[in-house]
Amino acid sequence: MHKNTRYFHQVASAIRRNNKIDALLINGRLIQNQARIKVVIREFYKDLYRQEYVFMIGFQEGMVKKIDGEEATAMKVMLSIEEIKMAVWDCESTKAPGNDGYNMNFIKKCWNEIGKKFAATIIMFFQSAKLPTDAKVISKVLVRKMRLVMPGLVGETQSAFVKGQKIHDKALIACETVQ
Structure with a gap:
C-alpha cells in the first residue's frame, strides 16, 4: 500500500514539473522569475482580450424608417x-x-x-x-x-429578420467565440 502511494505521488510530482513554465523569452529577454512569468502571461492575455473602443450607435441612430x-x-x-x-x-x-x-x-x-x-x-x-x-x-x-x-425596417444593428439567417444565429456565434 505504501509503495502505491509513493508511486502516485511521484507521478503527480512529475506531471507538476512538466506543466511548470520555467522560463519565457519575451522580446528577446529571458524571464525566469515565477512571479514575473505570471505577470507577463496575465498582461499578454489582458492585451489580447482587451475591449476595443467600438462606435456605439445611439438610440436614435439605430432606429429604422417606418413604412411609408x-x-x-x-x-x-x-x-x-x-x-x-x-x-x-x-x-x-x-x-x-x-x-x-x-x-x-x-x-x-x-x-x-x-x-x-x-x-x-x-x-x-x-x-x-x-x-x-x-x-x-x-x-x-x-x-x-x-x-x-x-429590408427598410431591419436596422444594421439587428440580426433577426435577415433573409438566410435565424434569430438564434448570433447567439450561437457568440457562444462559439467564447468557447
Missing part, C-alpha cells in the same frame, strides 16, 4: 389568386397535414379543382380575421407581402 404611405397601401391590397397559389407552392409538400387533414401536396395536385375555393377561404381570412383554414398558407402569404418592406 406607398408601402402601406401596397400591404393593404387584397390578395390575388395567383399570390395565394405562389404561397401554396412555397409551402413544403410533404409536411404533416393541417387541421383539415390534407397536406400541401394534395392542395397542389388538386389546385385546378379546388384552387379558387381554397383561395377564397384565404381571402376571407384577410377580410374577416377569422382563421378558417390552414395557417401555413396564411403565414406564407404574410411573409411574401412583408418581404417587400422588411
